[in-house]
Amino acid sequence: MTTIDEIRDNFEVLDDWDDRYRYVIELGRTLEPMPEAEHSAANKVQGCVSQVWLSKRIDRGNGAPLLKYLGDSDAHIVRGLVAILLSLYSGRTPQEILSTDAIAVFDEFGFREHLTPQRSNGLRSMVERIRTDAKEALAEA
Secondary structure, rough: OOOOHHHHHHHHHHHHHHHHHHHHHHHHHHOOOOOHHHOOOOOOOOOOOOOOOHHHHHHEEEOEEEEOOOOOOOOHHHHHHHHHHHHHHHOOOOOHOOOOOHHHHHHHHOOHHHOOHHHHHHHHHHHHHHHHHHHHHHHOO
16 A cells, blocks of 8 residues: 555656546555445445445554554545545554544645545545544544
8 A cells, every 4th residue: 555655755746637636546546445245335435426435444453453444436536535545544543543634634735626525525524434433443442
């Protein structure tokens, strides 16, 4: 999986938004495949115009629990947004998730001006879902 720092570096090199969109779509193609059974109503993110699924696994190894995600969407660009989101959040502790402002990162990349309002709302819905998972994991710890 591509790290957020690699994504940030690549975005800095790509000035043209057509190239950036192509890169985001390419990132979506790198997502780990989500098993068909996980394309369930429980994993579906509400508030997205496209279909988006996020499934979580909590790894309670040694120390703090780690939230690990699989994600998918029926829209290429949204799959790419999911890939960026998972590079920020998947495999992190609830504390790390809650202290990371994904919307600020997406704004830094220039998405605020280049996403439709519906896509921006969907992105916020995905972030809220992951933040809620993190709060629940903290409450259970």
